[in-house]
Amino acid sequence: MADFLQVTGKTFVVFGVANRKSVAWHIAKTLEEQGATVIYSVRSEARRKSLETLLAGKPVFICDVEHEGAAERLAGEIAAAGHGALSGLVHSIAFANYxxxxxxxxxxxxxxxxxxxxxxxFSLVELAKAFKPHLAKDASVVTIGISSLLVTPDNYGYMGPIKAALESATRFLAKSFSAHSEVRFNVVGAGPLKTSASAGIPGYIESYLYAEKMTFRKRNLSTQEVADSAVFLLSPRSSGMNGTTLTVDAGLGSNYFDQEIIRLAMKPV
Known part of the structure; x- marks a missing residue:
């Protein structure tokens, strides 16, 4: 069936492209492959400059969500550019000072x-408020979370509670928007990925390799697999999903008693 996802001709704003490894880039590229128009928002002029080749000919705006008022300014700039009603937003923004x-x-x-x-x-809340007048009635907003809020990896530190806040905010946004629209808010709960942002987490490589052994298939996620799930949530084909987290982890969260891991753990030192 042609255009199964029904995103052809629709316009989405994608936040968080840093390079070719970014989840946001894979989502944007997939949307464009499906016939959608993507508006890009990057953090700074320096970031836009570094992406000149990758995003050549595409609409690129600057929005540093750390600064109050940035979301409102961006929404106004995009509206003034005449892009019309937006069918969705992708919030793939995260930062921790390690x-x-x-x-x-x-x-x-x-x-x-x-x-x-x-x-x-909180940037998700600010962006939702700023873009509310510019979203189609049935638009979809997707953010990128983590596959489990119950795990407590030492090296992830305070980002665990912050990702929990992001997921909770998504549910509250879904409820509050439901009073006047059918705009949906969902989370892709992604397992460990090989991205530039992840590389900044202390000891991430060891965690990444351990997580790979914990997956059912003994192979970690590709960034494209997470992007595919995000695009599904952005599409009308996921219209029954709102205020939820779609876990994408290749079975990582269900494989606590993997025989190989048990053997390694019990091996005499």
């Missing part, structure tokens, strides 16, 4: 926690 390396969670600095919360979680 410049001082690994720290125990109780050593988290207030400034670091609040900065990461503003950028990684």
């Amino acid at each position: 410049a001082e390396g690994f720290k125990a969670f109780y050593e988290t600095k207030r400034a670091d926690f609040l900065q990461a919360t503003a950028i990684s979680a």
